[in-house]
Amino acid sequence: MAQPGTVQCNNDFKLPGIQQSKGTSHQGGYSHAAVVHALQKCGIRHIDTAKRYGCESLLQRAIRESGVKREDLWITTKLWHSDYGYESTKKACLESCERLGVEYLDLYLIHWPDAQVPGKSNREVRAETWSAMEELYEKGLCKSIGVSNFLISHLEQLKEDCVITPHVNQVEYHPFQRPQELVDYCRSRDIVFEGYCPLAKGEALSHPTVIQLARKYSRTPAQICIRWSIQNGIVTIPKSTKAERIEENCKVFDFTIAEDDVEILNGMHDGRHVSWDPSFIV
Template identity: 60%
Template sequence: MTSTSASSIPTYPTVPLSNGLQIPILGLGTSHHGGYSHRAVVYALRDCGLRHIDTARRYGCEAQLGVAVQGRAARLGVDYLDLYLMHWPDCSVPGQSNREVRAETWRALEELYDEGVCRAIGVSNFLIPHLEELKEDCSIVPHVNQVEYHPFQQPQEMVQYCRREGIVFEGYCPLAKGEALTHPAILRLADKYKRTPAQICIRWSIQNGVVTIPKSTKEQRIWENCQHVSA
């Protein structure tokens, strides 16, 4: 890992959302159970130029992220969110169907969007039927659908559906929770192109037009993951 100057900090391609905003095609994922490192996030922001950090309330790291982003910690400590996602389509509320609760929750996100609290809103782990129901029940088509995506899980029907509907497809777990890093085919490609297995998977995802958010708590790995994104 080398030190960086302001002039050498990379920039990343962006993907347009249906509301005219842009989302960086590469981000940094976080998680619970050891999946957050304050030092790594600061490094990603300062030295790697990443401006897309993914988190969730259940990860329990919102306050730390607020400090990393701008030095304050009232939860995330920001005036607005660039993107806010409904995390999962299934729910359990007595007396209400999953569809009713999804619609009610989505309408709350629509209100936040209309008020400017969230600049874009989306969903995570939604299938095509879930998205079709939202189209019928609500006013705003999700700007993003975040789904697991890697060489061993390629939901191409969902990818094509999202593109037809103007929904940006965002992929998490691009390294298949580490399984891809030791797969013989990926190792052969890494050797052929003189890249790391992680770089092969991330570049493959990005070349498929997928917004990609690999996780890491190690500065060296984050630096490696950011290389060769747009070359």
């Protein structure tokens, strides 16, 4: 069993939970001070980044300055579609490790199901890419491997084409986008479901229902959204470039949202995306 604050992956590795996660992205800028603060002052140990975000090298400096030992961190990065394919994937992994200043990744994800390779189907390229991911995993360069923005159809194809089941699927998850069928599918195959954009890029924070519940529980709207995700069993990855917001996002373990109120938030699902919509990718 995983310890409190961790989630057991299907390869026996333990993924840090929300209270130890720090997301980065290509939008909203990058704050060196915020990352160092998150590591030093907030106990965050899970860093989620990607080649696409352009901050892997910056994170190397922040990790070094924080003084946190490598073995105490869980570092996730992602493979961008321009590097898909068997040989390109292996090369891109080594390059990400070099930029991050690490000898291995705790989790490496295929970022997006659309391969965009002329003359080859998405399925074919995803299979080639996943084969390389399996090799990286078997060699220990990646302690865990997974995917991001994959739907059931994409996961079913991988199941047919490859050997290792993804350890993680990282997908958009917030009150407006609660893909419960996909969550249930992942759980049925022991794939950890990670949710990004838990605040719907701020859109959820101004919703009257969220504001009303924030007042009821004497919390901020962001804390309500993050706590709701946790109570739905989601590994949640909030992002902020402000130290005070990072601290706020971590203070979600000393209260519980009543089940009736969780259901109210569940009912806000309307299918909207604030990030990519992978539903049109075959």
